[in-house]
Amino acid sequence: MKEELLRFTTAGSVDDGKSTLIGRLLYDSKSIFQDQLASLEAASKRKGLDEIDFSLLTDGLKDEREQGITIDVAYRYFSTPKRKFIIADTPGHIQYTRNMVTGASTANAALILIDARNGVVEQTKRHSYIASLLQIPHVIVCINKMDLVNYDQSQFDKIKDQYQDFAAKLDIQDFKFIPISALKGDNVVNRSDKMSWYNGETLLHSLENIPVANDINHIDFRFPVQTVIRPHTSAHHDFRGYAGRIASGIVRVGDEITAIPSRLTSRVKTIHLAENQLEEAFAPQSICLELEDDIDISRGDMIVKTANQPNQSQELEAMVCWMGENPMSLNGKFSFQHTSRVGKCVIKEIVYKIDLNELKRNQGESTLSKNDIARIKLKTTTPLCFDAYRKNRSTGAFVLIDEFSNNTVAAGMLI
Amino acid sequence: MSYRLSFLEELEAESIHVIREAYAQFENPCILFSGGKDSIVLTHLALKAFYPARIPFPLVHIDTGHNFEETMTFRDALVKRIGATLIVGSVQEAINKGFAHDEKGVSASRNTAQIPTLLDTIEKHKFDAAMGGARRDEEKARAKERFFSHRDEFGQWDPKNQRPELWNLYNGRKNQGEHFRVFPISNWTEMDIWNYIKKENIQLPSLYFSHEREVVRRGDTLLANSPFLTLKPNEKITKEVVRFRTIGDLTITGAIESKAHTLDEIIAEVATAKDTERGNRADDQRSEAAMEERKREGYF
Structure with a gap:
């Protein structure tokens, strides 16, 4: 069998153990070099920490290290004899929704971390919503910090039920649950001997066996x-x-x-x-x-x-994540980039805006600010040849570009 | 037939797509060619991207003047074989003209003097996109790079204000005087590069393979003896069996003791390496943020 590539994304904030988890995956799969480890140890010590702070590994910019936050998407690489992995590590706070969307755009799988003590929280919902919006085919829900709830099965089951109730409203094709402790290494790379009640796979085993090729649309050329x-x-x-x-x-x-x-x-x-x-x-x-x-x-x-052609239209509907510093307003004109095609378009209507905390639809909005997600109607100057994003991630995706700053200001998914 | 790609085939397809985007979106792109393995792989990918045509843009070498002879011989032979145009930006010339400066002292290097030379070459030839063989796994500031990375009219990188890069849609729009750096092999690791070199049977300068060489031991690293090397007191030249993991300016690229003669031996050595490949690059070790600071200024 060929060694394939799996791209996955992790989103999370300072406290949920995301950096520890990534560090654990890299460390236990022997993907951290000695000189990196030495510089991590030194940097952690300078910060007065007893244990190695793995977040220092992904926070590559000076400002990030100083402020102890991830500002941007960081890419990490590791491989096992079975696969090569690319992790898009993104910050989890609501003000970084656009970074999460960026990391999710190329991912085949998403890791969603839940603190076993807290269960499903707003952030869990937000990340899951983004995974569903961007049509990430596989979601792995890691119920982390199991060591802090005495590796208790009933706590795991409770959170699993909670998540399933909420995820029924989303459009996620495949999700699974794994009880882990990133800090202690339970069920990350090695099986835990403290949760004999769990018969499923370890996280790494799951990542190694997700069927990547099946996610590609092999029907519509x-x-x-x-x-x-x-x-x-x-x-x-x-x-x-x-x-x-x-x-x-x-x-x-x-x-x-x-x-x-x-x-x-x-x-x-x-x-x-x-x-x-x-x-x-x-x-x-x-x-x-x-x-x-x-x-x-x-x-x-x-x-x-000839026998299988895409849609063609100038009047389009799409979900967008607004990324620009300046708000988007109705009748705003932008350039778009869709596959290798560029052109101009105008925003005709904001159908509704998503309240990311409640996952509700708010109608009657006339403007979108940075990190807002909404359904819009737009009109392009020439017809676009496209498929619905749900059917085809490549021909259903586009970006909007501000004509004055040349910045990419929105990510769009055609409906 | 199973419709799957191995990870090397997928990385190759991604890189070729990026190279073609750079060619299609910009008026005057180029490849920054250092003679190192990454820029050799990048050139190989560019050949594939436009086959059976020749690479439709020049290779640009920023020449510090402190070169390994093997690199120069290799460069000239490669350029001839593939029928490419070579443009050389000379650091020595930039120093003579006064817009770059030679550092003084025993650990002097021409690393930072490359920055104004590179920017001057880009301006002189009106390049609007310079493709480089930088990889995100090399260094923590490089891990934050986009495939299409914007540079302002002073050639500077603003890492906190980068354009989001989604799916495989690359936005290369810019104003007059600005340019882009494009990194088609962003997602490759050192190991991927070596495996690909083997798979594709790509020729490399002999420096990458084990050989005997006069070196001086400085700290944890072995520096090649050359007319540009200033010895510190108590340092002495010895003969060792070494090879290079990266190739850059002669005065800052450390060798490692190695008996790896073949690609298989090199791959085995890289697989068990305890240190990253830039671990003995003196240019990266000046401070925690050495790379980020140089990149902000316009370093490649």
């Missing part, structure tokens, strides 16, 4: 063209290749295709993965396609199978 390759050399005089990364689906030599938005049709002549020619290719490979006919296709166009 979508190929956003990034650039056209024309070598102009004597050996490849007539070569005209469309380069891009397959967003979803599978393509084979001979397939009937349509280029959108032009709707011109042709067939796949060759598939190149650098110097190799393939009979078929699949998401998320970066390839180059040659077609039988010389039709006009350029960056921003999408090649799809």
Whole structure:
């Protein structure tokens, strides 16, 4: 079997043991180097701590270390003989919702930490909501600090019920519960001998066995063209290749295709993965396609199978997370970036805004501030070729860009 | 057929996508080529991204003047083989012109003098995106980098005001005079690089493999003997069997004692290494935030 890549996200605040958990995963899987450990020990000692403060490992910026908070998304890497892992470690406080959304956007799995003493709290709900909104396929609920509740099964069961009641309202395909103590190492990498009542997997074992490839949409072939390759050399005089990364689906030599938005049709002549020619290719490979006919296709166009085409519309509805410093207001105009396509759009309506603490919908809002999540209607200057984000994370996602500051101000998921 | 990619194939696909985005979104991109393994892998990925065309932008080498001869020979042979354009930004020239300064003393290096040289080269050739082989696992400030990293008109990085980067949508918009640094291999680790070099049979400078060399032991590190090395009192030159884990400026890149002659031996050595690869880079050890501070100024 191939060693695959799993990207997962953790969100949490200072006290819930998130940094300890990440430290424990890295430490027990032997992914921390001695010089890193030595500098961690020294830094922890300078802060007057007896134990190693693993948060110092992920807080990479000077301000973060000084203030003891994670401001930004930090990426950590570790691997086991079975898999390579990328952790997007994000701050959990409500004022960092946008960072959580960023970390969640590329994740296949989310770890949600619950303090066994406190059960489901507002923050748990917020993180779970974001995991559901961003359609992270797998959620692992780690009920942490079991050592502080005497490894009591009834406490674990109570929290599990509590969480299931609340999660029934969300759109999460797969979740599981693991009782752990990150501090003592119970059920993180090694099985706990203090919770014989728990027959499930350890956290690392779960992470190693989540079926990653199944999460990719292999049905709808979508190929956003990034650039056209024309070598102009004597050996490849007539070569005209469309380069891009397959967003979803599978393509084979001979397939009937349509280029959108032009709707011109042709067939796949060759598939190149650098110097190799393939009979078929699949998401998320970066390839180059040659077609039988010389039709006009350029960056921003999408090649799809004639028999399976995406939606096309100028009037769109989407969930957005507002990230800009300045609030978004109705009729505001922005640039958008969707697959390899860019264009302009105007915000027509705020359908409702989500109250992240109560998970309620508030209607009648006319503006969105930083970290707000809302359902909006927008209109683009040219039609967009898209799928619903729920069906296709790659062709359903977009960002909005402020035309004056050039900043990315919103993350959007099309409905 | 099972529709799965190994992690190396997935990392490769991600990097090629980023390189093509940089080419498509910017008018005048380039690759910063140091002669080290990461920039060699980056160049290899760029070749793949545009095959069968040549790499449609130049390689830029910021030359500190303190080079390993092997790196220079390797660089010139590679550039010739792939038919790329090479542009050299010279630190010595920048020093002669007075906008960079040579440090004094025994631990002097030309590391910080690279910054104005790099910024000057970018400005002179009007590059609007400089692709580099930096990886997030290398160093804690680099762990916070975006794939598309904005630089203001002074070439500075503002780590607290970075644009959020979602899915694989990279926002390369900028105003006149600003530029981007692009890091296509952000998500690779040192181990991934070595495994990929082996899988793809990528040629490397001989410095990475075990060889006998005159060195001086300074602190925990072994520095190569060269005309640019100033010995401290009591230090002496000895011959050791060594190799380099990273290759940068001759005066700051430490060697390690190693008998690893082949890629398999190197991979085995990296797998059991107790220290990170930058552990003997004198440039990183000046302070806790040495890398962050240099990056803010415009360091790569």
